[in-house]
Amino acid sequence: MPASQHHPVDILRFNTCGSVDDGKSTLIGRLLYDSKSLMEDQIEALERSADITGGGQINLANLTDGLRAEREQGITIDVAYRYFATPRRKFIIADTPGHVQYTRNMVTGASSANLSIVLVDARLGVIEQSRRHSCIASLLRIPHLIVAINKMDLVDWSEARFMEIRDQFEEFLPRLDMKDVQFIPISALNGDNVVEPSKHTPWYAGPTLLGHLESVHIGSDWNLNGFRLPVQWVNRPNNPQDAKLHDFRGFSGQIAGGIVRVGQKVLALPAGITSTVQQIWTYDGPVQEAFCPQSVTLVLAHDIDISRGSMIIGLDQLPGTGTELHAKVCWMHQRPLLRGKKYFLKHTSNTVQAVVSEIEHRINITTLEPEPAPTELGLNDIGEIRLRTAKPLIYDGYAANRLTGSFILVEQGTNATVAAGMLHASREVVKPENADYVI
Amino acid sequence: MSNYHLDHLQHLETEAIHVMREVAGEFERPALLFSGGKDSICLIRLAEKAFRPSELPMPLLNVDTGHHFPELNEFRDARAKELGAKLIVRRVEDAIASGVAVPAPGEISRNRLQIPTLLAAIEEFRFDCCIGGARRDEEKARAKERFFSFRDSFGQWDPKNQRPEIWNLYNARINPGENMRVFPLSNWTEMDVWEYIRREKLExxxxxxxxxxxxxxxxxxxxxxxxxxxxxxxxxxxxxxxxxxxxxxxxxxxxxxxxxxxxxxxxxxxxxxxxxxxxxxxxxxxxxxxxxxxxxxxxx
Known part of the structure; x- marks a missing residue:
């Protein structure tokens, strides 16, 4: 393919996780290096630091460990994003730390991923960290998982060892609810089965890591059922030159689920009023239909009270509603979550006050088993809680829709983001028949 | 492949528009940093896509180091005029003259002196948020930065204490005097920028x-x-x-x-x-x- 027609067809977001010395950063360095995504000046910078600190040995991990503290301590302290493209796909990598106290960063890096790579050291086999990371991937409902069994060179490329680790992993897989898991034997340091197939693993017939990343099917990862438009911004031109725009009132947002068509009946919440889609306005001209995750501006047939935080929805597959929420949360702050404390809860484009009414249990993150009710949730704990909000939320279960089923909690005063939350589906569903009073 | 498919540029575009609209929805006095360079040219088009047919709900801001290529400033002024947008230019020269920016002995580069000039402009107009065109693929420290990057009342970035960013839920809350820098192009690469310029036929x-x-x-x-x-x-x-x-x-x-x-x-x-x-x-x-x-x- 000529370079000028270089056109990846879509984006795959993935994250890598593993313990401190599993070689995550080395693997990413290897993917970039072998896919020729590294440039001469980056290699030069690596060589410069190799001469100073590495005794002449190039350290591929230095590519992603960008902050000074990380190079000093030899650990990855935050999520680093890396980009590369092949003719088939553009890739966004979130390199997330495996260090225990940074689990919150892993949740951050993994939240929007299509795929997660769990690295396992072939010498150590499946350890607590590998289990923890797989459980987080499962809780966040990342659709695809790669278990990369690394450092195969240090176990003499033993097929028996590979099978043994795969069995260890498969033993606990049923708990994870993961549909797509691929095991790949690699050596990130030497590049075996990363981009090029290894000559050391004649017993392995599967794809290389990059081969799998390029071909895994992600087309159905977006939700196309049940139209949802959280309104971000009301679009009302001031004194437009164009007379046609004098009465223009559009509702701008990114579609968080489903498909919308001109002429379709929709329900505006919390106003509770139905209307018809008159126009789907975009900068590139009006369109007849739009779908998740496109950003659009809707014009409705009626003048309804809709503002930022409202949601416009389709009349099939109605979302849940209510002020009593039941959710899994990952706690991300040193100050623990306390029962009775008030937080700001941001859900789609809507922010409300919320109070924690109950901490039901903590989830053991290496077994996914519930542990007896704690009095608080601390940094990196994941638990089930109940919340009460000041106003009803319009939402879906996280299992049905990642965008309308997720929220964050923000501490009042410090404004720190303290939790990531995943909602259970509501028992109470929006009732359009009660709300249908067209003005 | 179904009809309901976005290619990589369309994905990056809708993500950036969402970020821009979050800024308009969450902040009272945002500004968009516009230099006339290729990244900020893409930002402007994304702002048009996010906010038209309305006016852009934010002025454009540029810190002129006095060492700009003249072609760049000409382009900047012409584009702002074409958009009908308000363009605010603050000059490093003026910041030096007023003592806001102090060059070190023998310091010729204006790189460091942009910082006090920008911070003074933020204070002058009480901007609570500045949208910038930085990309994570540019540099290793940027690779660690969030879409919504919190700055304390001294304008400082604390890389070890960043707010976690989960899904597409951006925490935009700040206290008075604090500031947010927002980077809608975080996930774009140099190649994406040029492919977008080609697709959108941008000058x-x-x-x-x-x-x-x-x-x-x-x-x-x-x-x-x-x-x-x-x-x-x-x-x-x-x-x-x-x-x-x-x-x-x-x-x-x-x-x-x-x-x-x-x-x-x-x-x-x-x-x-x-x-x-x-x-x-x-x-x-x-x-x-x-x-x-x-x-x-x-x-x-």
Whole structure:
């Protein structure tokens, strides 16, 4: 393919996780290096630091460990994003730390991923960290998982060892609810089965890591059922030159689920009023239909009270509603979550006050088993809680829709983001028949 | 493949529009940093896509170092006029004259002096949020930065204490005097930017395209000869066919020898490139942590 027609067809977001010395950063360095995504000046910078600190040995991990503290301590302290493209796909990598106290960063890096790579050291086999990371991937409902069994060179490329680790992993897989898991034997340091197939693993017939990343099917990862438009911004031109725009009132947002068509009946919440889609306005001209995750501006047939935080929805597959929420949360702050404390809860484009009414249990993150009710949730704990909000939320279960089923909690005063939350589906569903009073 | 499919540029576009609208929805006094460079040109188009048919709900802001390429400033002014947007320019010269920015003895570069100038502009207009065109693929410290990057009341970035960013839920809450920097192009690469320029048929300043220019060789780079960079007695001045790949100040932007005179040519050149974009900027080469240090102090 000529370079000028270089056109990846879509984006795959993935994250890598593993313990401190599993070689995550080395693997990413290897993917970039072998896919020729590294440039001469980056290699030069690596060589410069190799001469100073590495005794002449190039350290591929230095590519992603960008902050000074990380190079000093030899650990990855935050999520680093890396980009590369092949003719088939553009890739966004979130390199997330495996260090225990940074689990919150892993949740951050993994939240929007299509795929997660769990690295396992072939010498150590499946350890607590590998289990923890797989459980987080499962809780966040990342659709695809790669278990990369690394450092195969240090176990003499033993097929028996590979099978043994795969069995260890498969033993606990049923708990994870993961549909797509691929095991790949690699050596990130030497590049075996990363981009090029290894000559050391004649017993392995599967794809290389990059081969799998390029071909895994992600087309159905977006939700196309049940139209949802959280309104971000009301679009009302001031004194437009164009007379046609004098009465223009559009509702701008990114579609968080489903498909919308001109002429379709929709329900505006919390106003509770139905209307018809008159126009789907975009900068590139009006369109007849739009779908998740496109950003659009809707014009409705009626003048309804809709503002930022409202949601416009389709009349099939109605979302849940209510002020009593039941959710899994990952706690991300040193100050623990306390029962009775008030937080700001941001859900789609809507922010409300919320109070924690109950901490039901903590989830053991290496077994996914519930542990007896704690009095608080601390940094990196994941638990089930109940919340009460000041106003009803319009939402879906996280299992049905990642965008309308997720929220964050923000501490009042410090404004720190303290939790990531995943909602259970509501028992109470929006009732359009009660709300249908067209003005 | 179903009809309900977005390609990579459409994905990046809808993500960036969502970020822009979050800014408009969450902040009272945002500004959009517009230099006339290729990244901010994309930002402007994304702002049009986010907010039209309304006016852009934010003014454009530029810190003029006094060392800008003249072509860049001309382009900046013309584009702002075409948009009908308010353009605010604050000059490093003025900040030096008023004592807001103080050059170190012998300091010629305006890179560091942009910082106090920008912070003074933020204070003057009480901006609570500035949208910038920085991308994570540019540099290692940027690779760690959030879409919504919190700055304390001194304008400082604390890389070890960033707010986690989960899904597409951005925490935009700040206290008075604090500030947010927002980067809608975080996930874009240099290639994405040029492919978007091609798809959207965006105009860019002429210095991105091949032209003849007098240059001198310094520290492995071709620097343009200007009154700010006169040739030294022992230096040979060469007239070369060059273009810029990334635009910094005229005294530190390396010219790349290139015959590329169309966006297609530039895309072909980047696809075959063997050095990164910032490889042609002397300001980042000084130490491995150069960008990290500048960002902590309030730089973009």
């Amino acid at each position: 860019v300043p002429t210095i991105y395209f091949s032209h003849r220019r007098q240059c001198v060789r310094r520290q492995g780079q071709w620097l343009p000869v200007t009154t700010l960079v006169p040739p030294k007695p022992n230096e040979e001045v060469r007239e070369l066919v060059v273009r810029v790949r990334t635009i910094g100040d005229i005294i530190s932007t390396g010219m790349v020898e290139s015959p590329a005179d169309s966006v297609d040519d530039i895309i072909a050149e980047i696809a075959a490139a063997r050095v990164t974009e910032r490889g042609s900027r002397a300001d980042d080469k000084s130490s491995e942590a150069a960008m990290e240090d500048r960002k902590k102090a309030g730089y973009f």
